[in-house]
Amino acid sequence: MTRITSFTRQGLTFDVLDQGPEDGPVVLLLHGFPQDARGWDDVAARLNAQGLRTLAMDQRGYSPGARPTELAAYRREELSGDALALADEAGAERFHLVGHDWGGVLAWDIALRAPQRVTSLTVLSTPHPTALGHALKTPEQVKKSWYIGMFQIPAAPERLLAGRVGTLTRRAGIPGEAAERYGRRFATADDLRGPINWYRAMLRKDGVTGKNAGNSIITVPTTFVWGNRDPALGRTAAEETQVYVHAPYEFIELDAGHWLPELEAPAVAEAIVDRISSVTSD
Numbered sequence: 001m002t003r004i005t006s007f008t009r010q011g012l013t014f015d016v017l018d019q020g021p022e023d024g025p026v027v028l029l030l031h032g033f034p035q036d037a038r039g040w041d042d043v044a045a046r047l048n049a050q051g052l053r054t055l056a057m058d059q060r061g062y063s064p065g066a067r068p069t070e071l072a073a074y075r076r077e078e079l080s081g082d083a084l085a086l087a088d089e090a091g092a093e094r095f096h097l098v099g100h101d102w103g104g105v106l107a108w109d110i111a112l113r114a115p116q117r118v119t120s121l122t123v124l125s126t127p128h129p130t131a132l133g134h135a136l137k138t139p140e141q142v143k144k145s146w147y148i149g150m151f152q153i154p155a156a157p158e159r160l161l162a163g164r165v166g167t168l169t170r171r172a173g174i175p176g177e178a179a180e181r182y183g184r185r186f187a188t189a190d191d192l193r194g195p196i197n198w199y200r201a202m203l204r205k206d207g208v209t210g211k212n213a214g215n216s217i218i219t220v221p222t223t224f225v226w227g228n229r230d231p232a233l234g235r236t237a238a239e240e241t242q243v244y245v246h247a248p249y250e251f252i253e254l255d256a257g258h259w260l261p262e263l264e265a266p267a268v269a270e271a272i273v274d275r276i277s278s279v280t281s282d
Helices: 039-051 076-089 102-113 129-135 139-144 146-149 158-161 165-171 176-185 187-200 236-242 265-280
Strands: 004-010 012-020 024-030 053-057 095-100 117-126 222-227 249-254
Touching: 004 024, 012 039, 012 076, 024 039, 024 102, 039 053, 039 129, 039 176, 039 265, 053 076, 053 102, 076 095, 095 102, 095 265, 102 117, 102 129, 117 265, 129 139, 139 146, 139 236, 158 187, 158 222, 222 236, 222 265, 236 249, 249 265
Parallel strands: 024 053, 024 095, 095 117, 117 222, 222 249
Antiparallel strands: 004 012, 012 053
16 A cells, blocks of 8 residues: 555545555544644554554644635535545545544444445544434534524634634634644634534534435444543533444443544544454454
């Protein structure tokens, strides 16, 4: 195998961090908002030390060469297709899948679309879409998700957040160096348009909470890791998630907030390795 620094799909070029032994089992790492592939650095280093090859890409709307402007480009089908294309580029017919935040949304979706390719699934923070859809009918989750409505407004959220992402993520607990990097990546409204389009697309019929979203059962061995101090995703959906996994399943509750890859790397890496080990030892 050769190292991947980038790959192209549909004329879009995605930057990739390919780390660990080239012949190791492949682990796809999918980041959330407003992060990037480097958000996995501490987790990836721990997985690499266990003999695992990690592939983390800057996703659609984040990579400089992959920033379409049209909203339809951010449908779940397209976003999940990017991750599957990365696995293809690596020659990984089967792989272990890990996602956080929006990357968790895609991880659930890929496990539904292509379960034959996913050997194990580990999702951080983001509940199963059906559980989240149910929770969005409760006052607790509606209060936590207020910002999603704001993000539906054309143009205004990008202008509001431009130049402030570094400060806001640092206040949210992201370590200074990572927060500064995110601030540089999202310095302008144009930089933010693609990532915020993920939120705008989520309410379409083919989005995260649309009428065709999340009504299927996961058949892949799964671990779900949730921080009980997460300001955006509450307990109701976290606990209901197990209903939609008809395979070996573990729910790990951490005394933590939302930014699990950056702030809880040892626990996250342990959960991923344990899930992978449970599959390979069967």
